Amino acid sequence: VNVNAYSSSSTAGIANPRLPSYAGFGCSSVWARPDFDGSVAQALLDTAYAGGIRMLDTGPSYGLGTGETRLGHWLQHHGGHDIVISTKAGTNLGDANSIYRSFRPEDLEKSLTGSLKRLGRERVDILYLHGPQPDDLNDEVLRHFEREKQRGRISWSGVNSFDPVMLSRCADFPVDVVMLQYNIVDRSAEKIIPALKKAGKLVLSATALGQAIYQKSTFGLSKYGLWYLLRALKNDPSFPIKGYRLHKEAARRGKTGIALALEFVSSNKEIDGIFFGTSRQEHMAENLLLLKGLQGHP
Numbered sequence: 001v002n003v004n005a006y007s008s009s010s011t012a013g014i015a016n017p018r019l020p021s022y023a024g025f026g027c028s029s030v031w032a033r034p035d036f037d038g039s040v041a042q043a044l045l046d047t048a049y050a051g052g053i054r055m056l057d058t059g060p061s062y063g064l065g066t067g068e069t070r071l072g073h074w075l076q077h078h079g080g081h082d083i084v085i086s087t088k089a090g091t092n093l094g095d096a097n098s099i100y101r102s103f104r105p106e107d108l109e110k111s112l113t114g115s116l117k118r119l120g121r122e123r124v125d126i127l128y129l130h131g132p133q134p135d136d137l138n139d140e141v142l143r144h145f146e147r148e149k150q151r152g153r154i155s156w157s158g159v160n161s162f163d164p165v166m167l168s169r170c171a172d173f174p175v176d177v178v179m180l181q182y183n184i185v186d187r188s189a190e191k192i193i194p195a196l197k198k199a200g201k202l203v204l205s206a207t208a209l210g211q212a213i214y215q216k217s218t219f220g221l222s223k224y225g226l227w228y229l230l231r232a233l234k235n236d237p238s239f240p241i242k243g244y245r246l247h248k249e250a251a252r253r254g255k256t257g258i259a260l261a262l263e264f265v266s267s268n269k270e271i272d273g274i275f276f277g278t279s280r281q282e283h284m285a286e287n288l289l290l291l292k293g294l295q296g297h298p
């Protein structure tokens with residue numbers, strides 16, 4: 001897709017966002033771990049694409065570059081020119097294969113150069129600042145986005161944050177896209193979304209499934225089950241209570257928690273697109289089926 005056609009020239013938001021699909025796949029988490037089977041990772045992208053997914057999101061910090069390298073490998077074989085591809089900067093991959101946080105323009109530039117190399121591309125559609133702090137939203141960063149747009153290395157500028165304080169600042173910060181967290185488990189961004197839309201931003205919801213904390217299979221007896229459990233505990237130690245309530249609610253309505261989560265997020269018409277992750281083909285297939293049932297999505 002030629003998103004350049006809709007890209008604003010002055011990082012001032014997008015008047016009429018048109019995305020090639022409503023749902024996107026997140027090339028992160030378990031999928032991006034070096035110890036996750038690379039052929040399964042490629043096959044998951046095949047299934048996602050066959051099911052109509054046309055947005056893929058990644059970042060240099062996912063699997064210490066493995067997320068981008070895997071996505072780049074898949075793109076080599078599939079072209080992917082009808083897909084919106086996004087990556088991030090600010091959580092940058094250092095020389096010693098470690099992540100360092102910096103939003104200084106020279107580090108952002110270096111980070112994007114590394115991302116493009118791993119992705120095997122000359123351009124990404126969206127570049128997000130990954131988890132910036134208030135001071136990081138400054139003129140230097142805006143000039144950096146402008147330079148990268150002029151060089152043709154990015155089409156849209158963005159901020160990815162789950163922090164309501166940061167998100168409310170984004171309404172006045174002239175970037176094109178905001179990726180936030182808005183799902184059945186965490187509605188803290190709900191009141192901020194109208195201001196972001198009013199400011200002309202494209203608003204995308206990451207973690208659209210609420211990280212499936214209401215689903216027993218998430219924390220099953222495997223090394224990834226333990227990884228998901230530790231992540232859920234780190235994000236919110238009270239997650240078992242929320243998860244249990246949602247599980248009960250889904251059972252009462254005769255649905256799965258995943259179906260409920262997708263219905264919830266898609267009922268907010270100010271959300272332009274959503275992202276989910278999975279490491280299992282059966283889950284990918286289920287999600288694609290559920291998405292098809294939602295007003296013609298994806």
Ligand SMILES: NC(=O)c1ccc[n+]([C@@H]2O[C@H](COP(=O)([O-])OP(=O)(O)OC[C@H]3O[C@@H](n4cnc5c(N)ncnc54)[C@H](OP(=O)(O)O)[C@@H]3O)[C@@H](O)[C@H]2O)c1
Nearest residue numbers: 026028057206207208209210211212276277278279283286
């Ligand atoms: N997490 C963050 O902090 C973050 C930050 C910035 C951006 N994002 C973006 O948001 C994307 C999605 O985030 P996420 O993967 O953390 O959260 P998510 O999509 O809300 O949830 C992923 C969880 O749902 C499970 N799942 C998926 N489909 C399922 C199904 N049909 N039935 C049962 N369980 C299912 C997955 O387990 P299985 O693997 O077992 O399927 C995994 O535990 C990322 O990939 C990234 O692009 C995330």
